[in-house]
Every structure is written in structure tokens, then in C-alpha cells.
Amino acid sequence: MSWMHRHLLDVDALSRPEMELLLDQAVHMEDLLDRPIKKVPALRGKLVVNLFFEPSTRTRVSFELAEKFLGADVVNWAASGSSTSKGETLRDTAWTLEAMGADAVVVRHGMPGVPWYLREKLRKASVFNAGDGAHAHPTQALLDVYTVWKHCNRSLDGLRVAIVGDVLHSRVVRSDVQAFRLLGAEVVLAGPRTLMPLETDALGAVYEPDPVKAVEGADAVYLLRIQKERALEGLYPTDDEYHRRWGADEELMARAKKGAFVMHPGPINRGVEIASAVADGPNSLILDQVRSGVAVRMALLYLCMGGMEA
Amino acid sequence: MTWQEKARVQTAQEMDRSLRRMAHEIVERNKGLDGVVLVGIQRRGVPLAERIAKLLEKFEGMLPPQGKLDITLYRDDLSLRYPQPLLRGTDVPFDLSGRKVVLVDDVLYTGRTVRAALDALMDLGRPASVQLAVLVDRGHRELPIHADYVGKNLPTSHAEVVEVRVAEIDGADEIWICEKVEEQA
Numbered sequence: 124m125s126w127m128h129r130h131l132l133d134v135d136a137l138s139r140p141e142m143e144l145l146l147d148q149a150v151h152m153e154d155l156l157d158r159p160i161k162k163v164p165a166l167r168g169k170l171v172v173n174l175f176f177e178p179s180t181r182t183r184v185s186f187e188l189a190e191k192f193l194g195a196d197v198v199n200w201a202a203s204g205s206s207t208s209k210g211e212t213l214r215d216t217a218w219t220l221e222a223m224g225a226d227a228v229v230v231r232h233g234m235p236g237v238p239w240y241l242r243e244k245l246r247k248a249s250v251f252n253a254g255d256g257a258h259a260h261p262t263q264a265l266l267d268v269y270t271v272w273k274h275c276n277r278s279l280d281g282l283r284v285a286i287v288g289d290v291l292h293s294r295v296v297r298s299d300v301q302a303f304r305l306l307g308a309e310v311v312l313a314g315p316r317t318l319m320p321l322e323t324d325a326l327g328a329v330y331e332p333d334p335v336k337a338v339e340g341a342d343a344v345y346l347l348r349i350q351k352e353r354a355l356e357g358l359y360p361t362d363d364e365y366h367r368r369w370g371a372d373e374e375l376m377a378r379a380k381k382g383a384f385v386m387h388p389g390p391i392n393r394g395v396e397i398a399s400a401v402a403d404g405p406n407s408l409i410l411d412q413v414r415s416g417v418a419v420r421m422a423l424l425y426l427c428m429g430g431m432e433a
Numbered sequence: 434m435t436w437q438e439k440a441r442v443q444t445a446q447e448m449d450r451s452l453r454r455m456a457h458e459i460v461e462r463n464k465g466l467d468g469v470v471l472v473g474i475q476r477r478g479v480p481l482a483e484r485i486a487k488l489l490e491k492f493e494g495m496l497p498p499q500g501k502l503d504i505t506l507y508r509d510d511l512s513l514r515y516p517q518p519l520l521r522g523t524d525v526p527f528d529l530s531g532r533k534v535v536l537v538d539d540v541l542y543t544g545r546t547v548r549a550a551l552d553a554l555m556d557l558g559r560p561a562s563v564q565l566a567v568l569v570d571r572g573h574r575e576l577p578i579h580a581d582y583v584g585k586n587l588p589t590s591h592a593e594v595v596e597v598r599v600a601e602i603d604g605a606d607e608i609w610i611c612e613k614v615e616e617q618a
Contacts, residue, residue, distance in 0.1 A: 125516040125517075125519070126516050126517060126519075127516055144519070147519075148519060148520050150522070151503070151520040151521070151522045151523075152520075154522065154523065154524075158556070158557065160556045160557075162556075163506040163507065163556070164506070164507060164552070165505075165506040165507075165511055166511075168512065169512075193506075425506070425517060426516075426517055428517075429511060429512070429514050429515045429516060429517040430510075430511070430512050430513040430514045430515045
């Protein structure tokens with residue numbers, strides 16, 4: 124078994140053995156994070172451009188750390204203040220990056236499909252999707268499954284994962300459902316009907332309107348971030364009411380399996396989708412997810428950025 | 434293209450004798466085992482380091498600490514390879530500072546693996562010294578590196594490979610010289 128991908132646009136490009144290989148390599152990368160010297164020369168001489176058209180702190184910093192720990196040269200290209208605001212097209216930006224010698228482009232964009240477009244326009248650089256619209260966020264999904272996988276003796280078979288919150292606007296949830304299901308877990312979605320897409324079945328997950336039933340017997344409860352501007356759009360009444368009905372507090376968590384993991388992609392809204400007692404509780408994997416993100420992205424960059432085909 | 438066995442260079446008994454002699458030389462050179470640690474290079478250096486450690490325990494009455502070193506991320510040919518070689522993991526569960534490290538590998542050839550191993554070691558700590566033990570030295574060095582303990586010097590050509598097989602991984606202890614053969618159509 125070897126890794127033949129040069130890009131990662133979404134998790135549906137990966138087979139189960141490929142995903143397991145990536146997770147296994149991430150374990151070795153995570154070992155590096157405990158060392159006084161975390162930097163290795165594996166990507167020495169490679170140039171990675173982090174091309175972020177939307178603000179992002181943790182995903183960008185996580186990619187940047189992964190790139191730096193592997194010894195790559197890193198350029199952060201933020202859309203605000205760049206040539207994009209002067210009217211440069213995406214195609215011209217892509218060609219500019221290539222002319223600068225980029226070996227890889229990590230892209231975050233509000234428009235779904237942008238990473239696919241970039242891969243088409245770039246001749247040799249690897250493309251990594253760091254989130255496109257409400258479409259996909261494959262590295263978040265990989266770090267999420269990795270975090271549970273390593274805590275569950277490297278197997279997700281038969282696990283029940285409840286994802287609660289704003290599924291409609293979430294790029295995380297689409298990739299996460301695919302990744303968890305690929306590894307044999309069952310996924311239940313919960314949240315207000317107004318924040319739920321019409322065709323949840325198409326994702327391969329069950330929609331359970333009652334949050335208590337959704338978390339019943341769950342091995343992991345994954346809370347999605349509630350963007351407060353959604354209340355202004357009338358999609359839910361108030362933060363307090365959201366919290367009472369859908370928020371993960373100790374009472375809701377008591378319905379899940381004993382010791383069920385608590386997860387969140389961050390940044391968290393305390394008192395809205397999650398209570399502080401749960402976010403900071405003994406079963407919370409939220410900070411472990413952050414650490415896992417660096418390891419998983421190191422494994423991905425390493426595997427995708429080798430030499431050219433002979 | 435496949436590799437075909439050409440000649441067996443060592444049997445299990447001969448390999449064991451080589452390892453015993455190397456273990457004695459390690460004790461002699463270091464005037465005992467004070468501060469000596471063994472670090473096997475993934476993959477076959479690891480079981481070889483464990484065997485030498487057990488022999489040292491038998492001879493000197495103390496088991497030196499052992500670690501595993503994965504040099505993959507330090508290779509100098511990563512940008513030439515596709516697909517990428519996979520990681521097997523580094524596990525050196527003790528502080529290297531001030532220790533006398535004996536690096537153990539199965540075959541010494543171009544010296545590039547050992548160069549990578551030295552860089553990998555130095556990122557883990559600052560040993561007092563590093564010595565190199567290999568079961569086979571087959572020549573053709575491309576870097577100024579030499580072994581301190583050698584099981585067998587084996588003149589070879591570039592067209593050959595030396596295969597060290599160990600019971601822990603391959604089911605038997607043997608050393609073979611193999612050569613390339615064109616596949617029959």
C-alpha cells in the first residue's frame with residue numbers, strides 16, 4: 124500500500140485503506156510534536172503558499188505550523204490587502220503563484236469549488252482544500268476522525284457519532300460525515316430544522332429532530348459552531364433559547380454513552396452550542412483536536428509532496 | 434525486474450557469531466558499558482540492536498537502553514522519490530545527552546542512511562559520541578563515513594543487493610547477495 128495522491132480536495136477522493144494509512148502516518152508526526160526540536164527537513168526547499176480569501180486563524184496557523192515543522196518555506200497570502208482587492212482574477216492569482224515557484228497551495232475560499240478550479244489551472248503545484256464555501260473541509264474531517272480513532276484503539280467501526288448544530292452552513296459537516304462513515308461509524312445529525320439542509324439523507328446520515336434522541340447512546344458528540352448572525356436572519360430565536368434546546372450541557376451529555384467524547388471544530392461559543400462545564404470537562408477532546416490537526420496536516424503534506432513520477 | 438538470490442553469505446549460526454564478536458568489541462572499545470546506549474535504524478537495525486543488547490547483558494550483566502530511529506524524514510532523496518517512503522516511527526525513550534550511542538544498521542552501503550541518522554540523532558539530543566555498528570559493509574561509500582564495528586566486509590557490485598534477513602521480520606536469520614534479473618515475458 125502506498126500513497127499516490129498529490130492533492131486533497133475532499134475526503135471522497137480517499138479509500139478506506141488510504142485514509143487509514145494517512146492516520147497511521149499522523150501518529151508518527153504527532154510524536155514529533157513532543158520533541159524539543161520539532162522541525163525535520165522533509166520538505167526543505169519546497170514553497171507552500173497559504174492562500175486565504177476568508178479569515179481563518181486556527182486552520183491557517185495549523186497548516187503553517189505543519190509546513191514549518193516539515194521544513195518548507197511558507198508564504199501567507201491573505202486576500203484583504205492583496206491584488207484580489209484590486210480586481211485580479213483567480214486564474215491570474217494562480218498563475219502568479221506558479222511563477223513564484225509554489226510547490227503547493229493551501230486554499231480557503233468562500234466559493235465552493237475554488238480548490239478544484241485551482242488544481243485545473245496550476246500545472247505542477249499540489250492543491251489542498253482548507254475550506255470552500257459551505258462545501259468541504261477535508262483536513263478538518265481528517266483531524267476529527269484521527270482524534271477519535273487514536274482514542275478508540277484505532278477503530279471507528281460501529282461507533283455512533285452525533286453532530287449537533289448548524290448543519291446547513293457547515294463545510295465541516297459534509298466532509299466529517301463522509302470521513303466517519305468511511306471508517307465504519309454511524310452519524311446522526313441534529314439541530315433546528317431551519318439550520319438543516321433538506322436532503323440530509325444524501326449525506327448518508329440520519330436527521331433526528333430531537334437532540335436528546337440524537338445523542339442517546341452516542342460515543343462522540345460533535346458540536347458545530349453557531350454563527351450569531353444566523354439569529355439576526357431569523358433562523359433561531361436567541362442564543363439563550365438555542366442553548367436551552369440544542370446546546371450541549373451536562374444534562375444532554377448524560378444521555379450519551381458514559382464517557383462519550385465531546386468535540387468541536389472551534390472557535391467555540393460558550394453558553395450557546397456548548398456549556399463551559401462540557402467544553403472544559405474530562406471527556407472534551409477539543410484541544411486534542413487542535414494538536415491532532417497539526418499532525419494530520421503534516422502527514423498529508425509529507426505524503427502528497429514527494430518527487431515527480433518517474 | 435525482480436531480485437534473484439545469487440549466493441548465501443551467512444547462515445544463522447554465522448550471523449550469531451558475528452553479532453557476538455561485535456558485542457565483545459563494543460565492550461572492549463568502551464571499557465565496559467557505562468553510558469552506552471544502542472539505537473537501531475528502522476527497520477532491520479532495530480532487531481539487530483535488540484540482539485546485541487541481549488548479548489551485552491549476557492557478557493556484562495547489564496542491559497543497555499535501546500531505541501529505534503526512523504530516518505525517513507531526514508533522507509536526502511525525498512524530492513526524487515514517488516511515492517513517498519512511509520514512516521515507521523522513532524522511539525528513543527531516554528535522554529541521549531552525554532551518552533555513548535552505538536547506531537546499529539543491517540547494511541552499510543553509500544553512507545547516506547547513516548548521514549541522515551546522524552542528523553536525526555542530533556535533533557533528539559547531544560550524545561557524547563556516536564559509533565556505528567553494521568552487520569555488513571558492502572563498500573561503495575559516497576560520503577566520508579565508516580563503521581566502528583563490522584560483522585562482515587562484503588565486496589559487491591552496484592548491480593547487486595545485500596539482503597539481511599532476521600527472524601523477527603523475515604522468519605529466518607540469513608544474509609544473501611541478490612542480483613537483478615529481467616522478468617521472463
